[in-house]
Amino acid sequence: MGPNPPPGLRPGVPLQEFTTWRVGGPAEWFAEPADGDQLVALARWARERDLPLRVIGAGSNLLIADGGLPGLTLCVRRLQGSRVDGESGVVEAEAGEPIPTLARKVARAGLHGLEWAVGIPGTVGGAAVMNAGAQGGCTAEWLDSVLVLDPSGSGEPHRIRAANLDFDYRHSRLQHEPLLVLSARFLLEPGHEPAAVTARTSANLHSRTSTQPYQQPSCGSVFRNPEPEKAGRLVESLGLKGTRIGGAEVSPLHANFIVNTGDATAADIDALINLVRQRVRESTGIDLHPEVKRLGFPPDGD
Ligand SMILES: Cc1cc2nc3c(=O)[nH]c(=O)nc-3n(C[C@H](O)[C@H](O)[C@H](O)COP(=O)(O)OP(=O)(O)OC[C@H]3O[C@@H](n4cnc5c(N)ncnc54)[C@H](O)[C@@H]3O)c2cc1C
DSSP states (O other): OOSSOOTTOEEEEESGGGSTTOOOOEEEEEEOOSSHHHHHHHHHHHHHTTOOEEEESSOTTEEEOTTOEEEEEEEOTTOOOEEEOTTTOEEEEETTSBHHHHHHHHHHTTOBSOGGGGGOOSBHHHHHHHTOEETTEEHHHHEEEEEEEOTTTTSOOEEEEGGGSOOBTTBOGGGTSOOEEEEEEEEOBOOOOHHHHHHHHHHHHHHHHTTSOTTSOOOSOOBOOOTTSOHHHHHHHTTOTTOEETTEEEOSSOTTOEEEOSSOOHHHHHHHHHHHHHHHHHHHSOOOOBOSEEESSOOOOO
């Protein structure tokens, strides 16, 4: 066990700054590694102390409890960068690269595949874990493989092919395994006109920002769609738009969004999620399942 804590390690850091809902209590320990070596050293530090370890990206799919999180929380948003090969369509991106940045960059290189990703305010790592998708596209369709680190293992990263990630609607096996995604490789379609791909990408962003509450803190869609139904349509049909608990509100613009109107706590948001779920269950018999990841709450079988 090394005598010195790894660089950048901080105790008691409030996590609200690191989530798009702007809620969440303190991480017992927190760091934003600047490179892969720092990440490995921090993961080792946590393992040597038997501390729980969690990685977050842009925090755009997280509800973190007001009581905070035990152990070490690593935010990888500083691990940015990507290499785009316009000839072959092979794209390598660091885990913390914002997925909208990547979508713009590959469009400029004339690569088709990520036009749908421009409005998703997450990272490349988070997109792989969540199988993020929108407007008919999703991560699983274009991902070749991920480079991961097993923090309980040797410290050597290994590559997992997309075919072995058990991808499904907003699901991958990475949600159940304690693996840290370091980078992702996409295989996109080369040979397209950059102006046309860029125009499609911009049109996708425009159609989202005009139908969803992008100006207020949120986590995007709260519930998975109970196919063939749409969660938003069910919530709206029950007249729940505008329902509030504390500072949390079912968005008047899009019923599957819960927004923080300014002073919401994680408990407010959690209570509103439960209220909506209960009303939908009572009226339709359908049990909605949250798409957002709830961290620091007691397990409830989702
Ligand atoms: C306005 C808005 C619109 C949205 N629209 C969409 C949409 O259209 N489609 C959609 O799919 N989602 C949408 N989302 C949700 C969210 O952006 C996606 O789920 C996104 O992929 C999450 O990425 P993230 O980096 O924020 O991950 P986080 O929220 O930080 O983490 C999500 C999960 O991934 C894990 N994780 C993150 N990074 C790593 C890593 N490097 N290694 C291991 N585990 C990791 C975390 O532990 C957590 O379990 C939206 C959110 C907002 C706020």
